[in-house]
Amino acid sequence: MNEDLPLAGIRVFDLTHVWSGPMGTRILAALGAEVLKIENPDRPDILRGNGNDLRLRYPDLDYGDDPRNRNAWFNTQNVGKKSVRLDLKSPEDIEKARRLAATCDVVMSNYRAGVLSRMGFGYEQLRDLRPDIVVVEMTAFPSTSPQARAAGFGAQFDAASGNTWLSGDESGPVLTGFAIGDPVGGMFAAAAVMTGLERRRRTGRGCHVEIPQSEAMMPLFGEQYVLESRGTAGQLRMNGDPTGAPHGIYPTANGQWLALGVHDDGQWAAVAAVMDSAGVTPQPGWETAAGRAGDLERVEAAVSTWLSGITDPDALVAALQADRVPSARVAGPADLFADEQLRDSGFFTELDHPSAGRHPYPGLPLRIDGARTVPDRPAPLLGQHTGEVLGALPHERLTTGEAS
Structure with a gap:
């Protein structure tokens, strides 16, 4: 672990699962925190899969003999973390978990409102173990709302936040993608952890932060x-x-496909010159924003005609960007993986995973003092670090703040 990273020395008790919470703790791990992912031995993070989900999530479309440790989605969101296997319904494991939580600076979960406290790991309970602990709960809905106990999922948050309305058109709302609200919530959670730790540094006190994911967008x-x-x-x-x-x-x-946005008359002049040279003549009156807005249907039709004849969109984008016209070729996963800029900048990191093999993993848009933050380890095998982590715990039994 790089001791120069901002969160070096910070330990996180990670009770998150699927995408939103793991995205948040992935950011914390990238910033140097030791993230301990707590997983039930029989019901681990469902993102691990079980060999019955989509094959495209597995290397070479092969579940293999160890599907729980080969899921690409899980292995991407959990790089840099450790896995500790604990059954939080077992009295013996609850005691171990509480001793472990007492050694942590941060506890993060993405359960429904109230679940963490019923498990015995709510802020009031953990504060008895460690007064300066920072607890971040990523609930589906606010804990004081009528929907407090309702479960939530990414597509649901996409709709409840108004995002599907904003992304739609006159024909109706449109989902923006698979659970896009999840990673947005995760980023808010990571920021909340940093805020809580800064408050602790200034005041010596811990805090409880609630992030309703339905509001994150x-x-x-x-x-x-x-x-x-x-x-x-x-x-x-x-x-x-x-x-x-x-x-x-x-x-x-x-x-x-090519994305194009013209926001001022100077940008339009550059676009119009290229259109005209290609044989598509802009009409009089389009020189001004008001003129284009008033004749938008014909403007869009002319641009569509022009671009439908473009055989090298990358060359056009380069020329337009040189004239400060916002434009880009719409990239797919294969394009991004082959992108020279991303590769040259170190966005992908090759990691050897004991079950999934060696693969490049996408990074995060974080650079500190000019250096990109990169994971120091692949995603953990289920329970891989249980002995290491629990073996270092003090052996005395906790006597304060016992869970009821």
Whole structure:
């Protein structure tokens, strides 16, 4: 572990599972924390899979003899962590877990509201063990709300936050992807941990932070709330933007797609020159934003005609970006994996996993003093570090704050 990282020396008792919570603790691990992923021996993190889920999540589409340790999704979200196998319904293991939690600076979970306390690991209970502990609960809904005890999932948060409405058009709402609210919640959770640790540094006190994941996407939509507060509903147009004309994603001649957004008249002048040289003549009046907005349907049609004849979208994007026109070719996973910029910048890290083999793993957009944060270990095998971690615990039995 790099001792120069910001969270070196911080220990995290990780009760998270699936995507949202593990994304948060993945960030903490990247920043140098020792993350102890607590897993039930018979019911571990369901993201590990069991050999009955999608084959595309496994190396070479092969479940192998050890599917719980080969799932690519789990192994990506849990790099840099340790796995400790404990059954938190067993009195013996609960005692071990409480002794372990007392050695940790942070406890994080993404259970429904109230579950952590019923398990005996709520903030009030853990504060008796360690007064300066930081507890972050990623609940589905606020603990004081009518939906407090309801379960939640990423697509549900996508809808409940208003994001599907914002991403849709006149034909209806659109889900933005598979559970995109999960990683957003995870990023808020990581930030909450940092905030709690900073407060502890200043005051010596721990704290309890609750992050309702149903609300995590909402701070991203500020301008929409402003429009609604003024009684002006936002205009919905797929891939459109009220500040851009033209603005969208367009097919090119080679079957790829190109994203283009024009936000001022200077950008339009650059686009118009390239269009004209390709034989698609912009109409008089389109020189101004007001003129383009007032004739948007014909502007979009002309841009679509122009781009449908483009055989080298990468060359066009390079030329447009040189003229400060926001543009990009729509990239898929294979494009990103082969991207020279990502590879040259060290975004991917090759890791040897004892069950899944050697593979490149995507990184995080974090650079500290010019150096990218990279995992120092692959995702753990189920229970891999149980003996190491529990064997280092003090042997006396806890007598304070006993769980009821």
